[in-house]
Each structure stands twice: as structure tokens, then as C-alpha cells.
């Protein structure tokens with residue numbers, strides 16, 4: 001019986017995250033599924049974001065679209081960081097152009113206690129979608145993901161997107177027992193959500209702490225790191241490599257590694273060589289400025305070459321943008337970037 005995972009052993013992505021030698025620098029893009037692709041906009045026509053995440057056929061198709069178009073080295077599961085909250089019954093929606101909006105923001109211990117823990121029975125459509133994807137993807141690894149406790153807490157406490165995360169941090173500083181309960185609750189939900197994806201065949205996971213850059217190192221270490229560490233530890237126990245990413249986290253990169261990451265995701269503001277010094281003996285992922293795809297191709301590829309060269313000093317390097325693909329990105333330019341990275345000689 002051929003093992004379906006045999007093809008994956010040769011995957012440059014999995015080799016790089018484990019710090020093994022690679023034939024080329026592997027590349028994928030955060031937010032590669034969706035937004036910028038015409039075939040995505042067509043298939044999503046008239047279907048709400050969260051409804052599409054709960055439809056396995058749509059999830060499979062949308063996840064595969066960028067793999068087909070770009071030939072990237074990894075697929076990222078099409079879902080959202082707030083989907084598991086929706087699945088356990090939190091009243092929320094994802095509004096186009098805005099993001100997640102929560103009907104009744106969390107303020108008290110009773111509000112936290114009212115959020116159920118996630119079990120596989122809440123998300124049967126996720127297991128189906130991941131299982132079907134893994135058989136379609138064959139040699140291309142699937143990255144599962146979840147939101148980190150701080151970033152998910154921000155949506156629950158603010159009730160929607162926030163620039164300063166003021167209500168969230170007010171809870172963190174002023175109501176430590178509510179904060180601790182909320183972070184524990186989300187950590188449990190995110191860990192369980194990752195476990196469902198890995199059990200169904202995801203080869204790696206990424207924990208998105210997109211808004212952690214709002215925190216000082218001290219507050220990150222005291223109020224956030226222990227909770228993210230619990231999620232990453234549970235993922236580690238499942239035997240898959242863990243990527244840990246945030247935006248504006250230059251001064252948190254060392255701590256984000258210490259939280260239990262095999263790979264630290266780096267946004268574009270920190271030069272990759274500095275990031276590598278900060279994370280020490282771990283792999284890195286990143287970090288081309290997402291707006292460079294709007295530059296002339298030779299300018300974009302010259303900058304991409306700098307990122308690849310800098311990445312060679314790391315234990316392993318996965319090429320990515322420093323944050324998600326912007327909605328107005330030209331897919332042809334992303335295709336050129338993919339081909340450039342994959343054919344860049346490492347010899």
C-alpha cells in the first residue's frame with residue numbers, strides 16, 4: 001500500500017521548516033486563497049464568508065485555486081481565525097471589507113463561561129474538507145491554522161476590528177481574572193481546532209497572532225505568551241511543525257520563538273537578517289513587503305533575491321510576504337514571484 005504521505009517527504013516546505021537542506025527556497029503566500037483571485041470572487045458570488053468556510057466543496061476548491069495558479073510549495077486551508085468561535089455558537093459575522101464583528105462583546109467572567117469549548121462534533125465540515133484536500137493535494141503540504149489567543153480576544157472584547165486594542169488591553173491590565181479565563185478559553189478552542197485539522201491530515205500549522213505587535217515585550221511575556229505557548233505545545237504533541245506569526249512584532253520575535261515555534265513568521269518591517277539573530281536556532285518565514293508586487297518586476301525580484309540571500313543564514317527559510325496578499329494584487333505578478341523564488345539558485 002503506498003503511503004499517501006510519501007510524496008510529502010520530498011516537500012521543500014517541510015524540509016525547510018525542519019531545518020533540512022532544500023533544493024529551492026519554498027514559497028507560499030499568506031492570504032493566497034481569496035481576495036485577489038478572479039476565480040475566488042466568482043465562486044464566492046452570493047455566498048457569505050462564514051458560510052463558505054462551512055461548505056467542504058467550496059473550501060477544497062478555494063484552497064486549491066492558488067496552488068493551481070501559482071504552483072506554490074504549500075497550501076493554506078481556507079477558513080478564518082473566528083470560524084471556530086462561530087462553530088461553538090458565538091454570535092458573529094465577517095463583514096466584507098471590515099472583518100469579524102461580534103454581536104455581544106465579552107466583558108465579564110459570565111460572558112467567558114458562556115462560550116463552549118470546541119469539540120470535533122462542532123466542526124465535522126472541517127474534517128471533511130481537510131481530508132478531501134489532502135488527497136487532492138498529494139505532494140503539496142497543507143498548512144492548518146488558528147488564531148492566537150490575543151488576536152482572537154481582541155475581536156471578542158472590542159466587538160470588531162480595532163487599531164489600538166484599548167478595551168482588550170484595559171481588560172488585560174484591569175481585570176486579570178477575566179483576562180486569564182478568556183485567554184484560557186480561546187487557547188483551548190484554538191488548540192482543539194488545530195487538532196481537528198492535523199487529525200484530518202494537515203502537515204503543519206500556523207498560529208496567527210496578527211495584532212500581538214500592539215504589546216510591549218513585558219506584557220506579551222506576562223499576559224499572552226503562556227497562553228499561546230499552550231496552543232503551540234499541544235500542536236507540537238501532534239508531531240507537526242509550528243509557524244508563529246504576527247505583524248509589527250520586531251521586538252517580540254525572540255519571545256514568539258520561545259513560545260514554542262519551529263518557524264517564526266516575520267513581517268516586512270524587520271530586515272530578515274536581524275530577525276534571524278533574534279529568533280536564534282529556529283527557521284524563519286517571510287518577509288517581502290506585500291506592496292513590492294506593485295513595483296516593476298525587476299525591482300520586485302531584486303528585493304526577493306535579497307530576502308532569499310538573507311534567509312540562508314537561518315536554520316531554515318520559507319519565503320512569504322511580510323503580511324497577506326493585498327486584494328488589488330495582480331495574480332500574474334505573484335506567479336512571476338513564485339517562479340523567481342523557486343528557480344533562484346542556492347548552490
Ligand code: CP3
Nearest residue numbers: 030031032033034049078079080081096097098099208210
Ligand atoms: O489564503 C489564506 O490565508 C486564506 C485563509 C485565511 C482567511 N483569513 C480568509 C479570509 C486566513 C489564514 C485568515 C486569517 C485571518 N483572519 C487573520 C490572520 C491573518 C492576517 O491577515 O493577519 C485575521 C486577523 C482574520 C480576521 C479577518 N477575516 C479579517 C481582518 C478579515 C478582512 C476583512 C476584509 O474583507 O478585508 C477577514 C475576512 C477574510 N478572511 C477574507 C478572507 C478570504 C475576506 C472576506 C471575503 O472574501 O469576503
